[in-house]
Amino acid sequence: MNNTNITNKTIYLCDDTIEGIFTAIYKAWDNNPKTTDVRIRSSSSSLSFFESYVETDTDYELALKVHNTIIRKLSWDIYFYIYRTALSYEEERASYIYSFLKKAFKTGPAIINMLHDDDVLKIFNIDKQVGRESHSFLEFVRFEELANSVLVSRIEPKSNIIPLISEHFADRLHCENWIILDTGRNFAAIHEASKPVFFSYLTESELANFSVLSDTEKGFQNLWKTFFDTIAIKERCNPKLQQSNMPLRYRKYMKAENNPGHV
Template identity: 30%
Template sequence: MQTVLYDASFEGFFTAVFEIYEYRISQPDIQREGAAAVSLFGNTHTVHTDRNKAGRVIKKLQEKLYEDAFRQLYWSFLSAQPGIENTLFRYTRYALSSSQQITTDYSNADVLTIQQTAKKMGREKHRMEAFIRFQQTKDGLYYAVVSPDFNVLPLISRHFEERYADQRWLIYDTTRKYGIFYDLNTVSEVSIDFTTSPQDTAAIYDEKEALYQSLWQTYFNSTNITARKNMPLHIRHMPRRYWKYLTEKKPY
């Protein structure tokens, strides 16, 4: 087995796929740089991302797959689950070698894994879009700090760009140490040090932010009918791990 190292980008992955065919690597083990346990005496192929090579594979694959199936492939890549690159490679190889659509062949373990992983990503995307709550700083920036199970920031950027088109906002993923920033024109990825103390955080809030949060909590509590409270159902639709994002779940 030969380790194939790439830079963790989507184009880097498809460059790796191209070079596996180009160099006829028969038993590839695709790993992200920095995450692979590579033996000093092992056989390693290092990939340098090439947009032309990646584009050729992507174009061919898009010809073979329905649009929704290629979306599932991309979402599965973003999940960054252990071993997902090798699953994606086998899926890609199966698609390219088949004369028929493979996307509903759930007897194939890789097709089934991609479909299940994309579903998990879809649920996380939906929950982030529903549960993110912004806070306003003194300079008019709306920001939210999140730590989703998967890397869903690329998937939710359009939702927030369309919904908050007239506001500058930042959503920062503390797990993956990067964020998406909207400057009223475009969304871009940013890497910043977002480690602040409670005193520092309080100092950057807009003076009306505490009032807005209090009003929202009051509204939420006033519409919550105690006699109809169903906590198991509530938790099923709003798992506890998301409560830390919600203004209405903070101490009132």
């Protein structure tokens, strides 16, 4: 059997950030778009005898070049499709973005209307998925007041939506010190009163500081639970309707909704 026609694909492994993905795309493209692919570095990734792997450190200058090229040659709209795809939980999102860009730079801005193309449709559907989840969390985020007067909200989204929702709360809670924490990623949006939001991964010791609630917060939580139980009508309990209005996965950090079974 002649194996001389088998192409050994080179996979560029990158950090799970938009800058990491763009760095890998730059280097993969510079090598050869036809024989390269991009993949987020993960311990769960399977290896293949027909692939070679290149570890790629994030280079912000190279990432900026890809960022600027997308906006200049394609559009801001297409950039945001790609950005939201990079924030998704899809395991192959880096590869999807690379495949999309290889076609997009040949086709131009009109690529966004080519939903009959599988690579375009994947990006379009992932973008919608991330958009729906971020919109839902605008409604379901709940803050608690800590002993140091900082407001903290814990969420556990599927996608990394914190960069998408933070400006909404920065606008509405402009004069407050607050943190929105993605507990699955230990990634947080941090807002100091009257200052811009910044993002950071938090250590376990930093997370431990979120456990001490203010006395005022404890009082309000107890008051709300008492009210919630008092007005509940057992005969009108409708778990299916409750779950339809508020899916279970949103309730983990919503205190009153953790109190079982009343609508």
